[in-house]
Amino acid sequence: MTLGDLDDKAKAALSALADGEADVAGSAAACAAWARDDRLRADWHAWHLIGDVLRSDDLAADPRGDRRLCEAIRIRLQSEAVVLAPADVDSAEATPRAATADGSWRVGSRSGRGRWAAGGAVAAGLILVAGTFALLRPDDLAAPALLASGDAAPARVASRDAVPAPLSPTAEPSTTPAMAGARSPGAETATPPALVADGKWIRDSRLDRYLEAHKQFAGTSALGVPSAFLRSATLDTAAR
């Protein structure tokens, strides 16, 4: 097998990913290849540009647009309020840090930040935008597989303090805390609970059972049995 063959294979896999035809394993392999190989990243970009141009001339206007978009997103992220924070098991018995005066949810304390830094977790900050950037984050794609095997849950952490990782598509992929935890069993006790967002990727039957049991009591809402029941009955379908 020549180097050219390998290139073609990687390209084919990446193309399948771009077309939404790759399976989980294929996606993970394609993303890993994408992260390793400059040329594949260039191809990836070119294909999307072609697609954009085909859809609309406006999208072809300026090749510097990508960079500007990334910059803009990074700036917006930094000014964004924190939506979710890593849970803090050690202080579970203490007053919940989450219940701040304005009721918002934040990771602000020095101690919390220190713990996270110690856990090697700081780099994971931007993954909340995983919905948009999923294809650009090779490590993320391996996460559902880990979850399914019960090893670890993928960590999706959003924190104003932990946003330094560049959003540029050419950045090196960073390791998420959950991945680190999964790879080193010794770190288990120190690993804070992983945070999972984006329902599409959660396929843990154990979690489904709790959700289903919870939804059975949908009638405990003033909106009444049918309204709440319809909602839960319809939603259950997707959870299976």
Add this chain to the structure above:
Amino acid sequence: MPRAAFLLLTFVWALAHATSASSQASTPAAAPAPPSEVRAWLLRIHDAASRRNFQGTFVVSGGGIVASARIAHFHDGPNQYERIESLDGRQRNVYRHNDVVHTLWPASRVAMVEQRGMLSSFPALLHTGDDGIADWYEVRAEGSERVAGHEATVLAIRARDGLRYGYRLWAERLSGLLLRAEVLGERGEVLETSAFSDVVIGIRPQPESVLLAMRKLDGYRVVRPVLMPTRLEVEGWTMRQLAPGFRAVSCVSRQLEAPSEVAGEAAAPPVIQSIYSDGLTYVSVFIEPFRAERHAKPMFAVMGATSTLAQRQGDWWVTVVGDTPPATLRIFAAALERRKP
């Protein structure tokens, strides 16, 4: 001349601001509704959902999931009937006759038969005015809009603190039927939407179509989950404090196995499920013995409007699920205390 133009502009600007400020202050529609009115609205929505006959397509979307179902609801004297057929994913039919719910998976020939006695615990509080909803939510009428082909009254429900989500509700103008509901996050972002994409209200009730399907369980493996009523204290637990506005509504001991797994696995220990509600949303606290092979890591998950927190507490594994901000779940998790060794 330019100076005059500038002055004129300044004047116009000041005038515009003064006008807008005064108009904001004098708009009566912006005032929050008094508790009695809130109760009346919610009761109307509740009654419409129970007492009307309707049929339509219902779509729920949130957290990256979109699910739709064909729905029929019939009301006949004291009886309620429902038929729900999933349109996405694995085929799944749900039939309800009052408190009895049958869930059928035709592909795997599994049927789950449940008695959901606690389905309607809260509305009783609405009738007595003891619901407390207005203490925790601010409700405003926001005019009317057209939804699924019907004129609807729009209600904006804002949480008064950060421990619950807000809502926007579209209730059909004549019947009060809830046509669309949005769950809103702290910054007003939509976390989850459930809505009729089309609905016909006032159809002829056909309860026999539901009853017939509920009698036809031949060829199905029937699973009957058992929920034993219990109390947290009886099980050796106590909740030191509740999240503000929440109250305990029920507590059961149950098996938490999916129907397809019941046969294969050794009987797992029962799980205690304690339910708390603030009138519009609710939280479930699950307690079970810790098992290393199952409860690998503490976890936090968010799907649409529903958050889940799972963590170890001594020899126990505690899972808190709720359609609330994460902060609320953490209050419950932190307040749970083992009283009996």
